[in-house]
Amino acid sequence: MLLYVVALVLVSAIFFSHVLSLMFIFFGLVEVIAFFYFSNLLTKKWSVFSTKRFLNDLFLTSLLIRLGWVLFSYVFYVSMNGDPFEFFAADSKMYHESAVWIHNLIITNQGLQPFLNSLKGGYSDAGYAVYLGFQYILTGDSILIERLLKAFYGAFTCVLIYKFSVRNFGEEVARMAAIFCMLMPTLIYYCGVHLKEVEMLLLTVWFMERADAMLRNKNFNFAEIAPPLLIAGLLFFFRTVLGATALFALFTALMFSSTKVVGWGKRLVLILWILGTVVYFIGGEISTEVEQVWKDSDKNQSSSMDYRSIQEGGNKYAKYATTAIFAPIIFVMPFPTMVSTEGQPTSQMWNGGYFVKNFMAFFVLLAFVWVLKNKKWRDYTLIGSFIIGYLGTLAKSSFAQAERFHQPALPFLLIVAAFGISKLTNKDKKYFKWYIAFLFIALLGWNYFKLAGRGLA
Numbered sequence: 001m002l003l004y005v006v007a008l009v010l011v012s013a014i015f016f017s018h019v020l021s022l023m024f025i026f027f028g029l030v031e032v033i034a035f036f037y038f039s040n041l042l043t044k045k046w047s048v049f050s051t052k053r054f055l056n057d058l059f060l061t062s063l064l065i066r067l068g069w070v071l072f073s074y075v076f077y078v079s080m081n082g083d084p085f086e087f088f089a090a091d092s093k094m095y096h097e098s099a100v101w102i103h104n105l106i107i108t109n110q111g112l113q114p115f116l117n118s119l120k121g122g123y124s125d126a127g128y129a130v131y132l133g134f135q136y137i138l139t140g141d142s143i144l145i146e147r148l149l150k151a152f153y154g155a156f157t158c159v160l161i162y163k164f165s166v167r168n169f170g171e172e173v174a175r176m177a178a179i180f181c182m183l184m185p186t187l188i189y190y191c192g193v194h195l196k197e198v199e200m201l202l203l204t205v206w207f208m209e210r211a212d213a214m215l216r217n218k219n220f221n222f223a224e225i226a227p228p229l230l231i232a233g234l235l236f237f238f239r240t241v242l243g244a245t246a247l248f249a250l251f252t253a254l255m256f257s258s259t260k261v262v263g264w265g266k267r268l269v270l271i272l273w274i275l276g277t278v279v280y281f282i283g284g285e286i287s288t289e290v291e292q293v294w295k296d297s298d299k300n301q302s303s304s305m306d307y308r309s310i311q312e313g314g315n316k317y318a319k320y321a322t323t324a325i326f327a328p329i330i331f332v333m334p335f336p337t338m339v340s341t342e343g344q345p346t347s348q349m350w351n352g353g354y355f356v357k358n359f360m361a362f363f364v365l366l367a368f369v370w371v372l373k374n375k376k377w378r379d380y381t382l383i384g385s386f387i388i389g390y391l392g393t394l395a396k397s398s399f400a401q402a403e404r405f406h407q408p409a410l411p412f413l414l415i416v417a418a419f420g421i422s423k424l425t426n427k428d429k430k431y432f433k434w435y436i437a438f439l440f441i442a443l444l445g446w447n448y449f450k451l452a453g454r455g456l457a
Contacts, residue, residue: 003436004032004355006441011338018339018451021053024348028336031185031352048173048345054175055159062158062182066151066191073192074144084143085194087345092194095129100141102133127237128196143194150191150198157202158182164209167216168380170417176418180360181411185353186403197407201236204246204408207231211250212382221330241393242408249386256381256399328397331413332361333438334403335446341405347403356444362435363420364413371425387412 008028012019020028046054074084085092102115112130119126132146139145158181165174181187190197204366211228228250236243335358337344337349347354369382370375377384390409424432 001033001036003359003440004028004352007173007355007440008338011447015339015447015451016451018341020338020340020348020351024345024351027349028355029337031350032355034355034428035183035185035352037178038183039176039179043176046175046179048382051171055162057197058162058178058182059155059159059338062155063151066154066188067148069188070144070147070151070192074147077192084157085347088343089194095132095196096143096194098129099132099136100258102130103136103141106133106137119166123237125238126238127234128199130237131199132254143342146194147192152193153198153202154187155182157187157198157205157411160202160205160209161415164205164383165415165418167212168383169415169422173415173422176421177411177415180414180418185356186350186407186411189353190407195404196238197404200235201407202241202364203231203235203238204242205411207235207246208249208382208412211246211253215253223300239408242390243385245390245393248389249382250408252389253382256378286375313342329392330400331364332358332442334401334406335442337450338443339447339451342451355443357406357413358439360414360417362432362439363417363424364433365420365435366428367416367420367423383412383415387416 008025012025046057049057073425077084077086079444081087081089085096098115102112104113105114115129115133116123116126135146135149136142158178161181162174162178165177169177187201190201200334207228210231216223217224232243232250236245334347334354336354337347338351340348340431371380371384391406394400394405394409397405
């Protein structure tokens with residue numbers, strides 16, 4: 001908390017002519033102070049609870065936090081923008097309009113074909129719009145009800161985080177990780193906007209939890225195998241790369257997991273099932289999308305950064321941002337915007353949430369070092385391969401610095417951070433001090449970069 005306040009004060013003093021508005025400073029302070037204060041308080045207070053009481057309190061508290069944000073943000077955005085959508089909403093309104101169209105298509109017996117034809121063969125973004133369209137049939141195109149449902153999904157995701165973590169890292173780490181996810185500002189934020197991140201994250205965490213249960217469960221039957229593979233298939237209709245990463249993580253876990261986790265007989269059968277799933281779900285248009293995304297990743301990154309460097313209000317230094325720059329710091333990114341820049345109110349509003357991720361990244365890195373040093377990587381191949389696979393792909397894309405695209409990995413980074421905290425020793429404290437110094441310099445440097453690239457510093 002002190003690091004954030006000192007960095008914010010110094011950035012504001014150095015770049016006083018571009019200081020954040022008081023409203024966004026307030027948001028940032030609440031995000032940082034609430035996360036660290038209540039994480040510290042609740043991990044101690046709830047540690048003595050029974051598992052049943054812990055899960056009840058976790059779900060109810062997560063739900064109340066998210067319901068409160070949904071109701072507040074609805075009124076806040078209406079007062080600020082004249083409608084319940086976030087600042088400079090684009091995708092949110094597109095999803096809403098598509099869902100209204102799907103609703104009308106269904107009730108007029110036209111079916112989904114006109115909507116599917118409009119996608120021109122690209123199905124990676126169709127899942128959320130279709131889900132929302134069918135929901136609108138029941139709710140009368142209600143924006144508020146959809147967001148209230150998001151609050152429920154977000155709270156249930158925290159419970160799934162606990163269930164996944166407790167099998168992999170034990171009770172202490174699982175409770176810590178679940179509380180981190182309950183309080184993480186950016187995870188809360190998406191409950192109040194009409195984007196697909198909450199539903200997509202629920203599917204992702206659910207896939208990982210069911211895949212882990214399948215690998216560890218001695219009851220080897222169709223009821224255990226089908227759910228994770230079905231969920232992985234659904235992920236392709238939310239984000240192509242995410243579906244591919246989910247199956248990659250499962251396949252990697254099957255190939256390299258310790259025999260304590262999964263035996264060879266079960267391993268071979270599951271590999272055959274996954275190969276069958278790949279043939280079925282990644283056939284035709286979807287396989288073409290996956291292949292095209294990978295082929296175009298470097299080209300898209302380069303062209304996107306070049307465009308950002310020359311467009312009006314863009315950053316002239318953006319063209320130098322490449323995979324070589326993003327990859328080493330992908331666990332830490334994105335850095336918070338602590339200065340006022342035109343057209344970026346959302347990143348300014350959630351600067352505290354970005355800082356929380358930056359800070360927690362130290363414990364993620366510490367956990368990875370511990371696992372490698374102690375040669376325990378085979379025990380954690382599912383979560384490790386998912387994080388590395390997804391963030392590695394993200395580092396090659398044009399969205400490496402976009403917080404929204406970091407969301408699928410964020411709950412798992414918080415799990416690993418909790419594990420890293422549990423392994424922290426006095427010897428590690430000197431590295432922690434070095435990291436604090438690095439983060440402080442990075443915060444100053446990033447905000448100078450934001451302004452200098454626009455000719456404002």
